[in-house]
Amino acid sequence: MTKREEPKPSSNESSTITTRASRSRLKSILIEVAIQAANYALILLVSLLAGGLVILFAGKNPIEAYGALFDGALGGTLKIADTLDRASVLILAGLAAAVAFRTSVWNLGLEGQLYMGAFAAAWVGFSFHGLPLAIHITLVLLAGIVAGALWALPAIFLKIRWNVNEVVSTLMLNYIAILFTAYLVAFPFKDPAALFPGTPVLDASARLPRLIPGSVLNIGFILALVLAFVVNWFMFRSKQGYELRMVGLNARFAGYAGMPVKQSAFLAMMLSGALVGLGGAVVIAGFFGRFITSFSVGYGWDGMLISLLAQNHPLGVIPAALFYAGLSNGGMAMQSATGVDQAVVTVVKGTLLAFVTVKVFIDFLNRRLRKWAPSTS
Amino acid sequence: MGTLDILGRILTISLFATTLRMTTPVLFATLGGVFSAQAGIFNVGLEGLLTIGAFFAVVGSVTTGSAWGGLAFALVSCLIASLGFAIIHLELGADEIIVGLALNFIGYGLTNFLLIAMLDSTGFFQSPLLVGFETIRISLIDNLPVIGDLFSGHFSLVYLSFISVALAHWFLYNTPWGFHLRAVGENEEAAVAVGINARLMKYFGLSMSGVMCAFGGTFLSLAYLNLFSEGMPAGRGWLALAAINFGEGKPVKSMVAALIFGFTDALAIGLQQFGLPSQIVLMLPYVTTLVVLVFSAIRQQRRATATLAAAAAAEA
Numbered sequence: 001m002t003k004r005e006e007p008k009p010s011s012n013e014s015s016t017i018t019t020r021a022s023r024s025r026l027k028s029i030l031i032e033v034a035i036q037a038a039n040y041a042l043i044l045l046v047s048l049l050a051g052g053l054v055i056l057f058a059g060k061n062p063i064e065a066y067g068a069l070f071d072g073a074l075g076g077t078l079k080i081a082d083t084l085d086r087a088s089v090l091i092l093a094g095l096a097a098a099v100a101f102r103t104s105v106w107n108l109g110l111e112g113q114l115y116m117g118a119f120a121a122a123w124v125g126f127s128f129h130g131l132p133l134a135i136h137i138t139l140v141l142l143a144g145i146v147a148g149a150l151w152a153l154p155a156i157f158l159k160i161r162w163n164v165n166e167v168v169s170t171l172m173l174n175y176i177a178i179l180f181t182a183y184l185v186a187f188p189f190k191d192p193a194a195l196f197p198g199t200p201v202l203d204a205s206a207r208l209p210r211l212i213p214g215s216v217l218n219i220g221f222i223l224a225l226v227l228a229f230v231v232n233w234f235m236f237r238s239k240q241g242y243e244l245r246m247v248g249l250n251a252r253f254a255g256y257a258g259m260p261v262k263q264s265a266f267l268a269m270m271l272s273g274a275l276v277g278l279g280g281a282v283v284i285a286g287f288f289g290r291f292i293t294s295f296s297v298g299y300g301w302d303g304m305l306i307s308l309l310a311q312n313h314p315l316g317v318i319p320a321a322l323f324y325a326g327l328s329n330g331g332m333a334m335q336s337a338t339g340v341d342q343a344v345v346t347v348v349k350g351t352l353l354a355f356v357t358v359k360v361f362i363d364f365l366n367r368r369l370r371k372w373a374p375s376t377s
Numbered sequence: 378m379g380t381l382d383i384l385g386r387i388l389t390i391s392l393f394a395t396t397l398r399m400t401t402p403v404l405f406a407t408l409g410g411v412f413s414a415q416a417g418i419f420n421v422g423l424e425g426l427l428t429i430g431a432f433f434a435v436v437g438s439v440t441t442g443s444a445w446g447g448l449a450f451a452l453v454s455c456l457i458a459s460l461g462f463a464i465i466h467l468e469l470g471a472d473e474i475i476v477g478l479a480l481n482f483i484g485y486g487l488t489n490f491l492l493i494a495m496l497d498s499t500g501f502f503q504s505p506l507l508v509g510f511e512t513i514r515i516s517l518i519d520n521l522p523v524i525g526d527l528f529s530g531h532f533s534l535v536y537l538s539f540i541s542v543a544l545a546h547w548f549l550y551n552t553p554w555g556f557h558l559r560a561v562g563e564n565e566e567a568a569v570a571v572g573i574n575a576r577l578m579k580y581f582g583l584s585m586s587g588v589m590c591a592f593g594g595t596f597l598s599l600a601y602l603n604l605f606s607e608g609m610p611a612g613r614g615w616l617a618l619a620a621i622n623f624g625e626g627k628p629v630k631s632m633v634a635a636l637i638f639g640f641t642d643a644l645a646i647g648l649q650q651f652g653l654p655s656q657i658v659l660m661l662p663y664v665t666t667l668v669v670l671v672f673s674a675i676r677q678q679r680r681a682t683a684t685l686a687a688a689a690a691a692e693a
Contacts, residue, residue: 054487058494106474154667162674167421168619169670175612175663183656305482308475341493346486354479359470 035365042361047351051344058340065340072333073326079333081215085287087325089114091224092279093303094310094317095231096272101304101312102235103248103268109155109170110276111300112177113148117277118284119181120147122291123189125202125284136205141223141281148277149270151177156269160262166269174300182293191290198292208286220282225318227275232314244268276300297328305353324349387647390526395646397531398601400639401538402427402610405593406617407624407635408538408545409586414626415549416582417562421477422462423590424614425484430455430594432488435502435605436495444510444599451591458484459587463580481614489607501606509603510534532600534592541589545628558582562626590614612663619666623673634669641665 052062073083093110100107107113121144128136155173158164182197191200208218235241246254247264255261279299288295306324310316327349331342406423413420430451437450462480465471496502510532519529549555560568561578569575593613598605616638624631641662648658 054490058490158667158671158674162671162678164670164674165622168615168622169667171612171615172619172663172666172670176660179656179660179663183654186656187654301482304478341490343486343489343493346482347490350479350482350484350486352479353482354465354471354476355469357470357472357475358465360468363470 031369035362035369038365039362043352043355043358046355047348050351051348054344054347055340060338060340065334065338065344068337068340069327069330069334069345071330072337073330077212078215079329081212081217083322083325083329084221085215085217086329087321088218088221088224088286089279089283089299090302090306090321090324091228091317092282093276093299094306094321095224095228095303095314096275096279097304097307098310098312098314098317099231099235099244099275100268100272101248101307103244103264104251105156105159105248105265105268105272106167107152107155107170107269107272108167108304109152109173109177109300110272110303111296111298112170112174113151113273113276114280114296114300115177115181116151116280117144117148118280118295119184119199119291120144120277121281122199122202122284125206126200126290128206129203131203131205133205133209136203137208137285140202140206140285141278144277144279144281144284145274146277148275148280149273151277152269152273156266159269160266178294181291185291185293194290194292196292198290201290202285206285207289208282216287218286220286223282224279227278228314228318231271231275235314240264240267276303279303302328302349305349308353309356311356387644390523392643392647393640394527394531395643396636396640397527397535397539398639399642399646400636401532401535402593402596402601403613403616403620403638404538404542404632404635405534405589405596406610406614407620407631408541408628409589409593410617410621411545411624411626411628411631412558412582412585412589414582414621415558415562416579417565418466418473418579418582419477420462420583420586421474421618422459422480422484422614423586423617424610424612425477425481426455426458426587426590427594427597427610427614428481428484428488428608429458430591431598431609432491432594432605434591434595435507435598436491438508438599439496439504439506442506442508444508444595447508447599448591448595451595452588455587455591455594456584457587459583459590460580463583466583467576467579485608488605492605492607496605501604503604507599507603510600532596534596534600537592538596539632541592542628542632549628554578554581616662616666619670623669625677634673637665637669638662 048066052066055062055065072079074080093114096110096113097107121140124140124143125136128139131139151173152170155164155166155169158169159166185191185197185199189199191198194200208220211217211219211221233241235245243254243259244264244267246257246259247261248268251261251265254264280296283295283299284291302324306317306320309323310320327345328342331345334340334345335342406427409426410420410423433454434447434451436447438444438447440446440450458480462476466473466476492498492500492502512530513533513536515529519525549559557568557573558578558581560571560573561575562582565575568578594610597609597613617635620631620634620638623634645658645661648661649655
């Protein structure tokens with residue numbers, strides 16, 4: 001496959017044409033951005049309305065509730081820092097989903113891979129002692145990466161070998177991982193001193209350094225941001241990333257074009273498991289400090305929603321994850337301030353997801369805006 | 378106590394009777410998914426529909442003071458939910474898998490929220506006001522050994538779930554609507570070309586998913602247990618997807634997979650009495666599902682290869 005060649009200006013005349021062309025392309029991009037922004041604003045409005053109706057039904061004031069939510073997410077430096085901290089695991093989970101979904105690998109097993117990554121990270125954190133900080137932290141994060149990828153392995157192996165539907169197999173592996181780690185902390189690795197069933201506490205040398213005094217925000221957030229750019233580079237600038245995207249668009253066609261379809265699916269699944277496993281390690285070593293059963297309030301599931309909201313774009317995952325982190329943290333604050341249960345946030349998230357692939361809004365906006373600017377076909 | 382000894386004490390008639398009971402919710406959800414699958418829609422929202430059904434059955438039971446009233450509430454709410462799915466997918470053009478996933482989130486969030494707003498409880502709801510279903514003794518077979526123990530004394534919904542399999546089979550293969558539904562699922566363009574209203578059929582398939590999941594959800598909260606708890610279906614909607622996958626969308630064949638899951642569920646309950654860690658025992662249905670999936674995939678692959686070989690032989 002050859003990449004599209006950019007037109008090269010050879011004379012003055014053609015260079016004016018190119019300038020005009022690039023100006024109209026800029027216009028086209030601006031319109032595209034405007035359409036996307038309007039579309040997102042519209043589906044956000046629909047979702048907040050759905051949540052508002054539910055709040056009204058409970059006899060509470062939606063505006064007051066949303067106000068408390070906003071304040072809980074962004075009201076003050078510490079609250080913002082906590083929201084950023086929650087976003088770190090969500091960015092990693094969102095990236096994991098984006099890589100898989102772009103390749104049309106339906107990895108719905110992020111939650112299970114997160115649990116396995118989190119447990120492995122915790123184990124490395126409390127089992128080894130006396131290691132230097134940098135080495136211990138690196139090992140903890142590596143353990144999360146490896147365990148997450150390993151837990152993604154059976155599903156993609158079965159898919160490649162016998163064409164077993166990965167939607168169902170990854171879902172089943174979720175339940176198995178959650179029960180298995182629950183077993184591990186209930187019996188072999190139980191810390192008798194812990195209030196909830198959990199492992200012993202991680203050594204200080206295994207904890208991610210904090211960034212702001214008084215907040216749980218730690219270097220995990222920076223790591224997640226950097227990885228978003230790395231994954232973006234990989235998907236859009238590297239040969240393998242190009243193959244992944246082509247396989248995702250049309251596996252049969254990519255196969256005819258000589259691309260390694262099975263290897264691409266395998267690579268996408270492994271990267272996906274590794275990224276979300278790292279997310280598990282970050283949330284344990286950065287926030288909890290030990291592995292606790294049901295520590296995850298659906299980080300893996302949220303990762304899928306975030307990726308879909310970002311149209312599976314690695315850089316789009318960052319704002320989407322920040323938005324979700326704000327919703328989650330704000331939801332907790334809303335519950336304690338106004339008594340409106342934070343379950344309403346799940347309704348808002350679900351409605352957003354239901355409408356994110358809706359085509360009519362965007363078609364309508366396209367028709368309207370393109371009509372104003374017919375020169376940019 | 379040896380392994381054989383444990384097996385001897387578990388493999389009793391009551392285990393198989395429990396199997397029928399544990400199969401029921403998965404079977405209802407499976408049939409629900411079958412109707413969508415036959416219309417060409419992979420409905421991953423079954424888990425959410427079961428949750429909505431289970432919750433509104435409880436609300437209906439408390440409001441009307443009758444288990445059948447609970448069922449009616451479940452039916453209405455699940456129909457509304459599945460029609461919402463249908464509208465967002467068919468009219469607004471959203472992706473079916475993503476809307477299905479969204480339905481699971483909305484179902485989970487909405488029921489948790491309403492649990493507090495309507496029933497004033499957190500996590501779960503249990504009350505003497507909650508009227509559940511009664512078991513039925515079938516006098517004809519009640520006194521027969523083995524058969525009586527196995528088939529008599531179940532909830533009416535248990536019988537209904539197995540009758541529904543026969544009805545669904547009859548409907549799909551013997552009525553014009555059933556034929557139309559399958560035609561849309563097999564080749565939508567061809568179906569439209571011969572004058573079948575594909576959109577109507579898809580609405581119908583999704584609505585039937587709602588109806589069946591209403592029965593399944595009601596069974597969970599008003600028969601199997603007399604309470605509602607957060608995330609009550611515990612993955613049964615996903616198991617149903619595996620059953621449909623195994624049964625290639627056919628009612629009777631999918632029922633076989635649902636029975637296997639029901640059996641492992643019953644086995645897990647039985648094994649917990651022997652002091653095995655509950656976390657390990659509870660993995661059983663999910664591990665079994667994986668094994669069943671692999672077997673059916675291998676079989677489907679073999680058949681595909683055989684068809685190809687036969688086609689090649691016919692050409693030569």
